[in-house]
Amino acid sequence: MMAYQSEIVINRPVKEVFEYITTFENFPKWSETHSVKVLTNGTVGVGTRLLIEMGKGPMKSRNEFDTVEWEKDRTWAFKTVSPASSVVWDGSFDFEPVGPASTRVRADGQVSLKGWRRLLEPVIRGELQKGEQGELETVKRLIEGTG
Numbered sequence: 714m715m716a717y718q719s720e721i722v723i724n725r726p727v728k729e730v731f732e733y734i735t736t737f738e739n740f741p742k743w744s745e746t747h748s749v750k751v752l753t754n755g756t757v758g759v760g761t762r763l764l765i766e767m768g769k770g771p772m773k774s775r776n777e778f779d780t781v782e783w784e785k786d787r788t789w790a791f792k793t794v795s796p797a798s799s800v801v802w803d804g805s806f807d808f809e810p811v812g813p814a815s816t817r818v819r820a821d822g823q824v825s826l827k828g829w830r831r832l833l834e835p836v837i838r839g840e841l842q843k844g845e846q847g848e849l850e851t852v853k854r855l856i857e858g859t860g
């Protein structure tokens with residue numbers, strides 16, 4: 714298992730940052746996600762299930778995730794629920810106001826690879842942390858309009 718933790722301050726109100734990150738159609742703009750499909754009906758919250766295609770090269774995967782924690786403008790946590798997936802990815806985003814117009818975003822998670830892909834974990838471990846921090850930096854540039 715590989716764990717990561719990334720954090721960044723974005724110079725926008727927490728409501729705006731939370732909405733951007735949890736608008737699932739935005740994922741391909743800031744992550745290695747190729748597509749996202751919401752599999753459940755109704756308002757997004759605990760129990761919302763997503764089908765996400767992500768990755769590159771031999772690490773491409775198609776996973777179903779359940780939202781296991783949802784507090785508007787505060788937190789979103791997800792858990793892999795697709796048993797046949799080659800990647801198990803459980804994580805969360807926490808949002809904290811820093812003054813009236815800035816937000817601290819913290820991303821935490823754990824990733825486990827299955828089958829032959831487990832051999833790649835030592836190589837991927839460092840890249841995972843860099844990649845997660847890079848994604849938050851991309852979100853910051855996009856939301857602040859600096860890139």
